[in-house]
Amino acid sequence: MENNPYKPEIAVIEKIREETTGPRAIKTFTVSFQDEKVKKSFTYKSGQTAMLSVFGKGECMICITSTPTKKGFLEFSVMLQGKVTSALHALKVGDTIGVRGPYGNDFPLDKWKGKNLLFIGGGIGQAPLRSVYLNALDNRKDYGDITLIYGARTLSDLAYKEEMFELEKRDDVNVFLCLDWKFGKDGIIDEEAEEGWVTINRKEPAKTKPRKGTSRFTGFVPEVVTAVKPSPENAIAVSCGPPIMIKYAVANLKTLGFKDDQIYTTLEMRMKCGIGKCGRCNIGSIYVCKDGPVFSMSQLEKIPKEY
Amino acid sequence: MTSSNSFKAENFVIKKEDVAQFLKGLSDYTIYAPVQEEDTVLFKVIQNPDKIALHITNTVKSPKFVVLPQTETMLKVTKGKENSIKIDEPVLDEKNILFGIRPCDARGIAILDKVFSGDYKDPYYVKRRANTIMIGLACTDPHRNCFCTSVGGAPDSTDGLDMLWTDIGDLYFVTVLTKKGMKLVKETVIFSKATSENTRVMNKVHKTAHEKITEKLNADALPKKLENLFEDKYWDEVSMKCLGCGSCTYLCPTCYCFDINDIEYRDKVKRVRTWDSCQFSSYTIHTSGHNPRPNKENRMRNRVYHKYKYHHDNYNELGCVGCGRCITYCPVDMNLKATIKELAEK
Numbered sequence: 001m002e003n004n005p006y007k008p009e010i011a012v013i014e015k016i017r018e019e020t021t022g023p024r025a026i027k028t029f030t031v032s033f034q035d036e037k038v039k040k041s042f043t044y045k046s047g048q049t050a051m052l053s054v055f056g057k058g059e060c061m062i063c064i065t066s067t068p069t070k071k072g073f074l075e076f077s078v079m080l081q082g083k084v085t086s087a088l089h090a091l092k093v094g095d096t097i098g099v100r101g102p103y104g105n106d107f108p109l110d111k112w113k114g115k116n117l118l119f120i121g122g123g124i125g126q127a128p129l130r131s132v133y134l135n136a137l138d139n140r141k142d143y144g145d146i147t148l149i150y151g152a153r154t155l156s157d158l159a160y161k162e163e164m165f166e167l168e169k170r171d172d173v174n175v176f177l178c179l180d181w182k183f184g185k186d187g188i189i190d191e192e193a194e195e196g197w198v199t200i201n202r203k204e205p206a207k208t209k210p211r212k213g214t215s216r217f218t219g220f221v222p223e224v225v226t227a228v229k230p231s232p233e234n235a236i237a238v239s240c241g242p243p244i245m246i247k248y249a250v251a252n253l254k255t256l257g258f259k260d261d262q263i264y265t266t267l268e269m270r271m272k273c274g275i276g277k278c279g280r281c282n283i284g285s286i287y288v289c290k291d292g293p294v295f296s297m298s299q300l301e302k303i304p305k306e307y
Numbered sequence: 308m309t310s311s312n313s314f315k316a317e318n319f320v321i322k323k324e325d326v327a328q329f330l331k332g333l334s335d336y337t338i339y340a341p342v343q344e345e346d347t348v349l350f351k352v353i354q355n356p357d358k359i360a361l362h363i364t365n366t367v368k369s370p371k372f373v374v375l376p377q378t379e380t381m382l383k384v385t386k387g388k389e390n391s392i393k394i395d396e397p398v399l400d401e402k403n404i405l406f407g408i409r410p411c412d413a414r415g416i417a418i419l420d421k422v423f424s425g426d427y428k429d430p431y432y433v434k435r436r437a438n439t440i441m442i443g444l445a446c447t448d449p450h451r452n453c454f455c456t457s458v459g460g461a462p463d464s465t466d467g468l469d470m471l472w473t474d475i476g477d478l479y480f481v482t483v484l485t486k487k488g489m490k491l492v493k494e495t496v497i498f499s500k501a502t503s504e505n506t507r508v509m510n511k512v513h514k515t516a517h518e519k520i521t522e523k524l525n526a527d528a529l530p531k532k533l534e535n536l537f538e539d540k541y542w543d544e545v546s547m548k549c550l551g552c553g554s555c556t557y558l559c560p561t562c563y564c565f566d567i568n569d570i571e572y573r574d575k576v577k578r579v580r581t582w583d584s585c586q587f588s589s590y591t592i593h594t595s596g597h598n599p600r601p602n603k604e605n606r607m608r609n610r611v612y613h614k615y616k617y618h619h620d621n622y623n624e625l626g627c628v629g630c631g632r633c634i635t636y637c638p639v640d641m642n643l644k645a646t647i648k649e650l651a652e653k
Contacts, residue, residue: 006382055571060594270594279564285621
């Protein structure tokens with residue numbers, strides 16, 4: 001059968017990095033195609049996804065977290081969740097998986113040239129963002145300020161730790177990491193999550209003083225957005241993470257003066273085919289698998305709230 | 308896919324008593340036709356043309372399964388030593404004839420043709436469809452739930468067909484619509500040229516059938532109407548008695564949603580595609596447990612919106628052919644015709 005979009009290519013797992021542990025552990029898989037021709041011809045853009053197969057268990061759609069500026073391999077960060085992700089987590093270096101794609105649209109990095117880029121991530125939501133900021137950092141002169149705000153529940157839930165700590169040291173990117181507040185029986189405990197992780201002024205987050213360039217905070221991601229006070233001037237903000245985080249991060253961005261067409265996110269849906277046929281990932285008349293996953297807030301305004 | 312713009316339709320007739328002989332001559336093909344088994348008529352592979360039951364208006368299930376099987380193996384995967392994996396695709400070279408398909412069902416397949424081609428071609432569908440010849444039978448006695456004329460169809464619609472046959476008494480009037488259809492006619496001497504008297508009778512039969520469908524729904528108003536009815540409480544009311552059984556979607560000639568799953572036995576894996584239904588909660592549920600369409604009102608709304616708005620947005624035609632199966636076979640008497648009427652009046 002020629003051009004069968006359902007037939008995966010075989011890829012070998014070259015490296016597995018345990019990002020986080022626990023019942024919802026995240027592992028990053030570095031894979032490369034077995035077939036040299038495919039390895040050369042497979043191209044993708046930041047934001048696109050691929051359908052991964054564990055033969056016998058099934059398929060699942062995962063965003064490509066590596067940057068297309070680095071060739072010869074693909075990286076996927078997978079959170080332990082269901083049948084296929086559990087099977088993926090059980091694999092070892094040298095094992096083979098199926099990969100088909102890439103699918104969907106991408107972040108319009110070409111259109112963003114010359115702009116300041118702000119990335120707001122929470123938990124596994126950092127995976128789609130990583131491809132974009134690593135891409136932008138590899139083309140550093142094309143962009144203005146690059147700012148990363150990334151939060152997780154605890155230090156051990158923070159993915160890409162080593163990489164983030166390296167980025168903190170660079171002076172051409174602003175990195176703000178944060179860990180969630182600790183909870184006691186009476187609610188939030190107003191103390192540092194880890195030593196040196198400055199607590200956010202909860203009543204007035206804007207009064208928190210971040211150190212120039214880099215700070216580590218104790219507080220929720222949306223509060224950090226307010227504390228960091230990014231300027232909406234010539235800026236693009238991209239936010240991926242839990243829906244509740246996106247909701248408040250976007251609200252805070254709007255308070256700072258960001259407009260709907262300056263804010264981007266990605267959507268996820270149950271998917272089976274990846275090519276807009278199997279039906280289930282529709283929101284109104286669009287299919288997230290092929291028309292998404294990247295949307296601006298002004299695009300989301302126009303579709304039904306059914307996601 | 309089958310419609311050939313350059314082809315000029317030609318008219319023939321065949322004696323009813325010669326139909327069995329015509330079909331027996333088509334030994335290269337697998338012939339699907341309506342067959343009566345007890346009180347149910349379904350499209351089945353026929354060995355003996357005498358079993359064909361053309362007396363009912365429509366089969367319980369639409370014959371879409373010939374081009375989109377209810378279950379099909381997409382890939383066979385063999386796991387070998389040292390992580391080697393071999394993937395085999397099926398060979399789909401069976402030649403099929405759908406004999407006695409009603410114009411609404413043929414239009415349903417014409418709608419699916421557009422869905423499964425486009426940006427990404429579905430090679431399984433495309434291959435099966437290219438290997439299928441559709442011989443339609445014009446409706447002379449529409450069912451009470453039929454509403455094809457309200458959704459762009461007709462009892463004598465030729466959309467998607469290679470031939471349209473019309474019962475004109477002792478003869479079938481045969482309009483050949485494509486080269487594929489003409490090839491079958493040319494292979495035998497059973498067909499003779501239609502006379503002007505045959506044509507006159509055929510036209511009269513078509514006209515009578517049109518007149519029998521008295522109800523005209525304003526379905527064309529829906530793509531626009533539905534723009535503002537997403538949050539309407541109508542969906543709560545109308546879906547109240549729905550059981551969520553999915554029968555409407557399984558019997559529908561234009562529903563095409565599917566699931567893909569792996570079946571594993573030792574070192575062999577079959578990747579299987581099966582029909583799915585937007586009426587099931589499992590259809591959209593995320594692994595996290597979040598469900599974008601958690602309730603039956605969300606799911607019924609999606610079905611109606613898909614047929615009368617979303618499909619129209621994407622393909623500029625309604626995703627319904629008015630066969631009425633979803634009404635006839637709903638276990639709790641949900642009535643899509645009533646829904647269309649109520650929505651059009653909102």
